[in-house]
Amino acid sequence: MKPSDPVLTQLDQLPVGMLATVCYIEAQTEMTARLRALGIKPGNQISVVRSAPLSGPLQIRAGQTDIILRRSEAATIHVNPAF
Amino acid sequence: MSKARIALVGMPNTGKSTLFNRLSGASARVGNWPGMTVELEIARLLVSARMVELVDLPGLNNLHGFSEDERIARHFLETQSLDALIVVLNATQIERQLAFALQIKQLGLPLVLVLNMADEAIRRHVLIDREALEKALGYPVCLISAKYGHGTQTVRQALEAVLQNKASTAPSQPRATQIQALLEDDAIEVQTTALLAEAVRTPQTPAITYTDRIDSLLLHPGLGVVAFFFILLGLFQIVYSVGAPLQELLGEILEAAKTDWIAPLLTPLPAALTSFLLDGLYDGVGTVATFLPIILTFYLVMSAVEDSGYMARAAFLMDALMSRMGLDGRAFVMQIMGFGCNVPAVMGTRVLRNPLQRRLSMLIIPFSLCSARLQVFLFFTTAVFSPQAAPWVLLSFYILSFLVAFLTAFIWRGQVGEQEPLVMELPPYRYPTFAYLALQALREAGQFLRGAGGFIIAGVAIIWLLTHLPWGVTPASPQSWAGQIATFTTPLFEPLGINNLLSIALMFGFVAKEVVVGALAVIYGAGPNELAGIVARSMDWRQAYSFMLFTLLYTPCLATLATIRRESRSLKFTFASMAWSIAVAWLASFAFYQIVTY
Missing domain, CATH: 3.40.50.300 (P-loop containing nucleotide triphosphate hydrolases)
Structure with a gap:
């Protein structure tokens, strides 16, 4: 999947509850490594469970793990939604 | 081997x-x-x-x-x-x-x-x-x-x-x-x-768990926030209604032991030495000891919050507010707990793993209106204000406490440097086990004793010396060293409407806010029942409010400072935080008093 692919979206734009596959992450290596350790890496399926009030962070589900992530960091994760 | x-x-x-x-x-x-x-x-x-x-x-x-x-x-x-x-x-x-x-x-x-x-x-x-x-x-x-x-x-x-x-x-x-x-x-x-x-x-799709069901309420954008405040209120009530009476009881026992057992034993010694041993050292040790019940209860409660998985939820709910101040939602929980007692709240900042964020949190916790300061405010509001006005005066201090804390964080948030990304696991809810919580609480109490005990005792001894030297003066009188310092600093306190006698009481407040009222009784030479009358006659509402404002902000008690030093491992930071609070207190009282007397 190329970055220009029209069906790609950023994780902060993904509707709540919709499954998506991680395509690539546009962050510093350290951040990428940490996300990978938490199960957010290309090829894995993730979803947004809910978002916190007042544009607060997102609750992301990756496999058996739930993760809190701010919207700005979520925007670096490009996903391919499953329809 | x-x-x-x-x-x-x-x-x-x-x-x-x-x-x-x-x-x-x-x-x-x-x-x-x-x-x-x-x-x-x-x-x-x-x-x-x-x-x-x-x-x-x-x-x-x-x-x-x-x-x-x-x-x-x-x-x-x-x-x-x-x-x-x-x-x-x-x-x-x-x-x-x-x-x-x-x-x-x-x-x-x-x-x-x-x-x-x-x-x-x-x-x-x-x-x-x-x-x-x-x-x-x-x-x-x-x-x-x-x-x-x-x-x-x-x-x-x-x-x-x-x-x-x-x-x-x-x-x-x-x-x-x-x-x-x-x-x-x-x-x-x-x-x-x-x-x-x-x-x-592993299962293809994770099953819907009890955690999901609880979270649909506790992380709900509206109800979740309401629940959060009720949970905080509950925690606060537990610490306050269990820890505080224990603290008081221990204080009374120590006081009784002092007058009934230890004082008679020391009678053969010279009066000045007896006074130093009893009112300096013994009271210093007593101050340390009376913090233990509150630290124990606090940690029982806080470990339960952490081990149950709720702390991460608090971070989730309050992040939108706290991230604007360079902190995350967990700092908010500590800020609220500071309203019970600043000491364990400062220790609790350990949940923030970034050292600079921890310092920022430690800088703002001392502005939380703790139960000791509440005693001072209750005394002054009832003595000086009408029963109709008193609750509003008290409420205004709670609001100011929040305002100053958030403003301080906002001003210094740049020091935290580039904001660390919030990437945190949201663990499933788990039952905390009591034995483990108790172990944790005991360990924290032990660390407090070892790390902060000496600092507190030394501070109490220094204040004793200031108020009792030179030999022979009436303790805490204008002739004592404390009195002389108060005279010397008059130009600083006059524009705040705080007189010499009150500024001596503020020096006592440095040890512990609980003793401010008692110190005033000594300074005015008044019995416990007369003090309110004397205070009401000797100052108007503006001076009283200005004094309380200063007491709220000027410096946390010695135990809090000792804990900040222990947790930050930096004497420089400890003094910087103290200097900041004093400067803020002076500016606030000055602005207030000058405006209302203009």
């Missing part, structure tokens, strides 16, 4: 410390390491007649992480000599955590792989073939539940086996180089996938 050293490593939230406590019992202590700036918990245990030193390393996500904890753990692994490692994984999340174990295996040290929370994994239909894993890894694998103590015995046996088999496994190259090399994790990725396919079965 020589002593062996073993380190516990694992990702955050894997129950690593719970296992550490299971293995070590109560023998753990905090140790310093050469070349390391932090203290790590260590314990000694006997494994097949051999003394083993077990070190609990902070949680790390991988071997090249960027957080403070990860830096510490990596540095330890790079520089200290080790005989074996215990790698703790959360069995439920083995799918993503197994790669970590394989990374650690590359270090070449013998290891025991512990899969914790095995009970939870079964409930979530995560099936693990222990023997297949063991065969593939070549090291023992234990399935345990550290919280309930299931299987911890097998960890001991595995340790024995590993330590006995250990031929010379001196690493062929320095571990630092190996860790560098691990940046290429592609090979590990492939290995992990193969191993998972062989030994682990």
